Amino acid sequence: MIASRVVTVRSTGSPASHSNMSEQNNRQDVFSKPKVELHVHLDGAIRLQTILDVARRRGIPLPADTMEELRELIVLRKPTTLTEFLGKFAEYMHVIAGDRDAIKRIAYEFVEDKAKEGVIYVEVRYSPHFLANCDVDPIPWNQAEGDLSPDEVVRLVNEGLRQGERAFHVKVRSILCCMRHMPSWSAEVVELCKKYRHEGVVAIDLAGDESLNCEAYPGHRRAYEEAVRCGIHRTVHAGEVGAACVVKEAVEVLKAERVGHGYRTLEDRVLYKKLLAQNMHFEVCPISSKLTGACNADFTKHPVVTFRKDKANYSLNTDDPLIFGSTLQLDYWMAHEHMGFTPEEFKRLNISSAASCFLPESEKNELLGKLYKAYGMIRSTAF
Numbered sequence: 001m002i003a004s005r006v007v008t009v010r011s012t013g014s015p016a017s018h019s020n021m022s023e024q025n026n027r028q029d030v031f032s033k034p035k036v037e038l039h040v041h042l043d044g045a046i047r048l049q050t051i052l053d054v055a056r057r058r059g060i061p062l063p064a065d066t067m068e069e070l071r072e073l074i075v076l077r078k079p080t081t082l083t084e085f086l087g088k089f090a091e092y093m094h095v096i097a098g099d100r101d102a103i104k105r106i107a108y109e110f111v112e113d114k115a116k117e118g119v120i121y122v123e124v125r126y127s128p129h130f131l132a133n134c135d136v137d138p139i140p141w142n143q144a145e146g147d148l149s150p151d152e153v154v155r156l157v158n159e160g161l162r163q164g165e166r167a168f169h170v171k172v173r174s175i176l177c178c179m180r181h182m183p184s185w186s187a188e189v190v191e192l193c194k195k196y197r198h199e200g201v202v203a204i205d206l207a208g209d210e211s212l213n214c215e216a217y218p219g220h221r222r223a224y225e226e227a228v229r230c231g232i233h234r235t236v237h238a239g240e241v242g243a244a245c246v247v248k249e250a251v252e253v254l255k256a257e258r259v260g261h262g263y264r265t266l267e268d269r270v271l272y273k274k275l276l277a278q279n280m281h282f283e284v285c286p287i288s289s290k291l292t293g294a295c296n297a298d299f300t301k302h303p304v305v306t307f308r309k310d311k312a313n314y315s316l317n318t319d320d321p322l323i324f325g326s327t328l329q330l331d332y333w334m335a336h337e338h339m340g341f342t343p344e345e346f347k348r349l350n351i352s353s354a355a356s357c358f359l360p361e362s363e364k365n366e367l368l369g370k371l372y373k374a375y376g377m378i379r380s381t382a383f
């Protein structure tokens with residue numbers, strides 16, 4: 001029996017449309033055991049307070065002076081579209097991008113926040129180009145040109161994450177994102193993955209707006225070929241809002257080892273069966289999928305209900321807790337309350353997540369051992 005206890009669920013923003021804050025604070029932590037998170041964006045997991053502090057220090061005007069006003073500006077309250085959701089990043093990225101202290105700080109604070117959520121291993125992703133202000137074309141977020149390159153961004157994030165790991169006892173690895181609309185950045189992304197593979201960078205990702213262009217550009221394809229050639233792990237955002245053919249392309253052309261979201265895989269039964277047989281991992285983000293309009297707002301109809309029924313390999317993740325006003329506990333709570341997830345299923349999916357993480361085998365085994373121990377399970381237990 002898992003004892004559930006009432007905890008205060010701290011949130012980076014207000015709980016988007018799911019409830020009011022006091023209601024959220026009284027929610028039970030439905031799985032207060034060590035967890036693994038594989039799909040969360042660093043730039044979607046920044047503290048509101050940090051955005052305010054950095055804006056003040058840098059003298060950058062914001063249309064919000066208080067946490068409440070900033071929350072109002074950034075946090076999504078109702079389901080929208082992926083395109084509109086992605087537009088939220090433009091509200092605050094210009095504050096953090098190009099600033100060395102801010103970048104280290106968001107990485108460090110991210111680890112602290114994950115520790116509070118009971119996460120013992122996390123893979124956090126971001127686009128180095130989106131946080132830079134030189135050696136990137138175009139310079140993002142209307143920044144003036146500065147002297148912070150994508151390469152240095154990776155070094156700073158690595159430093160912040162390493163300090164966070166030591167302070168909060170969470171194991172953290174990172175994934176570098178190519179962006180769908182910027183194929184010209186992808187060659188450098190894979191080079192950065194190679195350069196920093198011994199400093200915590202474990203994989204390459206392709207993020208951004210699938211609804212704008214479905215077929216991966218040659219720039220992305222070449223980067224993924226290089227990743228395969230060099231043994232860099234691969235995940236791809238696919239089938240979030242894009243059709244099942246985007247998932248097919250991710251797996252067959254880009255050689256993705258995991259699929260970011262992947263909900264619309266279910267529309268192609270042949271593909272779904274094939275991926276089930278391959279034990280393909282789906283990085284599921286429940287609250288995200290509701291607020292980006294990727295899935296039906298009725299959680300009882302969520303693709304993860306089918307994944308669970310079919311004993312698919314999947315994880316539960318926050319994706320962008322800042323913009324969704326969420327926490328990992330809230331995603332678990334939604335799964336429990338609206339989809340009937342049990343502690344047994346939470347254990348199973350965390351073990352699948354650990355087994356599908358991008359750590360080297362020996363470290364993966366160590367992580368699995370920790371979970372089995374914490375869950376009071378014997379290693380050979382098969383679900």
Ligand SMILES: O=c1[nH]cnc2c1ncn2[C@H]1C[C@H](O)[C@@H](CO)O1
Binds near residue numbers: 043125207208240319
């Ligand atoms: O859910 C998402 N789908 C596609 N792209 C996303 C999602 N969440 C964040 N991103 C984008 C916006 C970020 O700036 C970028 C890198 O983290 O990845």
